[in-house]
Every structure is written in C-alpha cells, then in structure tokens.
Amino acid sequence: MRAVALAVIASVLIAAPAAALELAPFKDKLFAYPGILAVADNGAHVTVDYRELRDINERDEVPERRVQRSYVDLAPRRVQREAAIETPLGKLNYVAVGREKGARVITIYLHGKGGNRQQGVNDYTFGGNFNRIKNLMVRNDGLYLSPDVVDFEARGRAQISALISHYRSASPGAAVILACGSMGGALCWQLAGQPDVTAGLAGMLFLGSMWNNDFRKVEAIRRRVPIVLAHGSRDKVFPVEAQEDFYRKVRKAMPGYPLRFVRFETGSHGTPIRMIDWRDSINWLLSSR
Template sequence: MAARLFLLLLLLLSLPASASAFELPPFKDRLFAYPGILEQRDDGDYRIVDYREMRDINGRDAVPQRRVKGNYVDTGVRRVQQDLALRTDSGPIRHFTVGRTKSARLIVVYLHGQGGSRRQGVDDFTFGGNFNRIKNLTARSGGLYLVPDFADFGHKGAAEVAALLSHYASLSPGAPVFLACGSMGGALCWRLARDERLLPRLGGLLLLGSMWDAGFIGSMPFERRLPIFIGHGSNDTVFPVEQQEAFYASVRRAAPGYPMRMVRFETGTHGTPIRMTDWREALDWMLSLP
C-alpha cells in the first residue's frame, strides 16, 4: 500500500503546473469535516461550529493532544518531505518542504506562533492530524507546503520569510501563495500581506487563532481584496474572539461582498482552529475566487 502511494505521489509531482483555478483532491474529508453547524449568517460566510473537547480531542486522539488515531493520517507523504536550509541575504533559513519545489500548482506556507518551530507544521500526529492532512492535500495536488523557522515576529522575521517565499515563488511562477498563520504568526502574515512585491502572488490569508489588523481597511491588501479566512475559538484567552468578530464585521461593512469567511469554534480555545479548520474547504474557496 505504501509503495502504491509513493508511486501515486511521484506521478502527481510530475504533472505540469497550471495557473488556472482547481480543486484540491479529497483526502479524509469525512474525518475532517466540521462536526456540526450551530449557526450561520452572511450567506454562510460566518459560521459557528459545534466543538466538544471530549469528542474532538479525547475521541479523536489515541493519546489526547499528543498522538491522533492512525486512521486520521497517512505518513507516506514523508517521502516527499525535506528539511532544508536556504542561504539568502537575510541569512540561512531552515525550513521544511513537502511536495514539489519547482513548478508547483500552489504554495501553502504555515507560520507558527510564539514558542513554536518549523517542526510544528510537519508533525503528523499532533493537532488531530491536521498538519498531516495539509501535507497530503498539497503534495497530492502537485503543490508545495512550506514551514520555516524565523528569528522573530517583527521586521527581521518578515524579511526572512519574504526571502524564502521569493525563492520558491520564482521557481513556481504560476502558483498562488497562501499564508496560514498560527497565533502570533499572524503578525508576520499581516506584514507580508503589505509587501508590494509579494502581494500580487498571494491567494489568501488563513488566520488560525490569530490576530486582526486594525489598519487593514484602506491598506494595499484590502484594496486588492485579498481573501481572508478566520478560524477562532470562542474561549480563546490570548486573542479574544469578540475582537476578531469585530474585525470581520468592520471589513464587511466597509466593503460589502469582501471575500472573507469566519468559523467560530464554540467552546474552543486558542489552539482549536489549528486542530479543527477544514483546510480543503478553506483553500478550495480561495482557489475558486476570480
């Protein structure tokens, strides 16, 4: 079975890249689908999802918060995973790549939060197997998944990530770049979204238990209608959900029809969106936008 998966991945990685919109191939969609919608509005752009710790952690993990049950993952994707260091003007940048490093169809980048490292974003078994899912979704679609280390969440870290993205984006000129921001990683995502060299390549931001940008309205990414997905726990004590919801509402008021979605995980805490966000649904929505 593992040999067949490896051959399938090699076949997918040999396919030509395309700049046209496409959908990510299914991968364990039933297991990672939202367990129930308690409320929705704004034509489904805002949803409250039923989250229960006993079901969504204790019932999903073999060892709660440490190791998900085996049926949630497929570790064959490790065959196309590399731990690399890229020399740039900003210094050497350690990072993982998963999938195609040249002529990728899309590039997904995960930026960790305070106290994290590049290893968090490739850990197959924590966060309910959701990082294993994005690795598989990206590799199976002929794309590239990137997870870097960086010095800080300020100018230096942003310069490092921008240098890394510039390198890989140049090797895949038709690939949209999606920035996924865990917690404080959002500080980097907002900085990168204002980089006029990078902005034209961005396909969207995914804010996972992360922060808002008080100066977003009227900014370059706002004027370009950069798609934004927000996943947030209602019991997040680091970034209060009320402020993230206020940000969502303010953007929709300022620009009706703005491509923005929010999923509130009811009773979820700070790390819940990383565990529970449906990567395929969020990215397929962004890929479908004109």
C-alpha cells in the same frame, strides 16, 4: 443528525463558483466539521460545534499528543526534506513537502511564539491536521512549507519574504496561500503590506490569530485577497470578540469582500489549528480570487 449536518456543510461551506484549481478530496469525512450550530451573513459566518471530549479525547490515542492512526497517511514523508536558504538577514531553516518546482499551489504555515518548523509537519499532533495539509499539497501537485520564524518583526518578515520569492521563482504560476497560526499573524499582516508579496497572493488563513484595524491601508486588502478567519470562542490569547469586530468592520467598509469567519464554539486558542478544514478553506480561497 450527522447526515443533516453534512448536508448543511456541503451546501454552505463547499458550494462556490468553479475555480481553475480545486484540491481533490483526502479523508474528508474524518476532517469535516462535526456539526454546524449557526450560519450567518449568507454563509460567510459559520459557527462550528466543537467539543473537547469528542474532538480531542475521542479523536486522539493520547490526548493532544498522538491522533488515531486512521487520520494519518505517511506517504508525504517520501517527499519531505529539511532545507535552508540564505537571506539578507541570515539563514532560514524550513521543511519542504512536495513539489519544489512547478507546483500548482504553495501553502506556507507560520507558527506562533514557542513554535518551530517541526510543529507544522508533525503528523500526529493537532488531531493529524498537519498531516492532512501535507497530503493535500502533495496529492494536488503542490508544495507545503513550514519555516522557522526567528521573530515577528523586521527580520522574520524579510526571511519569509525571501522564502516566498525563492519558491515563486521555482513555481511562477503557483497560487500562494499564507496560513498564520497565533502570533504568526503578525508576520502575515506585515507581508500583506508588501506589494511584491501580495501581487500573487491567493489567500490568507488566520488560525487563532490577529486582526488589523488599519486594514484600509493594507495592500492585500486593497487587492481584495480572500481571507479566512478561524477562531475559538474561548481563546484567552486573542479574544474572539476582537476578531469578530474586525470581521464586521471589513464587511461594513468593503461590501462583498471575500471574507469568511469560522467560529469554533467553546474552542480554545489552539482549536482552529486542530479543527480547520484545510480543503474546504483553501478551495474557498482559490474560488474567491
């Protein structure tokens, strides 16, 4: 049964036009989606089989606190550092992992309310998924950034915009990916409206996050920046129905738009952060530009 599921994943999720940049595998079998319940819209909408007993209790040594050691490789710690930059609206603290100059790809994770820069670099929480994105960036000549988000309004937007500009100058050819967790999506949508940010934006991932029903006015949408929406079906913070409604509206208004929806059946608000297949999603974004 698992072999069949993996075959479906390979044919539906991973198959895509050749891209100039493609992330090499890292622990793909451990982090692959455990099963596919449904596929719709020619592969654009995928429903993943999520089960808390299996995907938390059996995966973690201490549920929600420490994943099993097999999911983790600590090599990126050798190129991980605390850093800060001065911006027009104050100092921004962040963690940088990987190549800070000449990076091929840059992934920036924006946390939600109650989070901080340490959330995005914790090797053992969220099923080891942050450790995986760190490894994927480091092993592919990339850079991973996890900044503090001081607020989800003008100050936060200005600081993250300055961070993006700083690292674009150091890696002018890099593909920039924004990964938006929960309320971090509020900043992502604000940044998506800025021409200076969207001009070189390779894609956005919204993980249990927000939608934007004024999408026709968003610069990133007009530029057809690829987007992945990942959501738990039992999210009590941002209802899955609202995010799926947004997905359908974009597809109807803009046929062929590079948009993917990954629904984790029975998943809660934090499930997409734990379960998103970073490599598959980022490779899809890169191939869809």
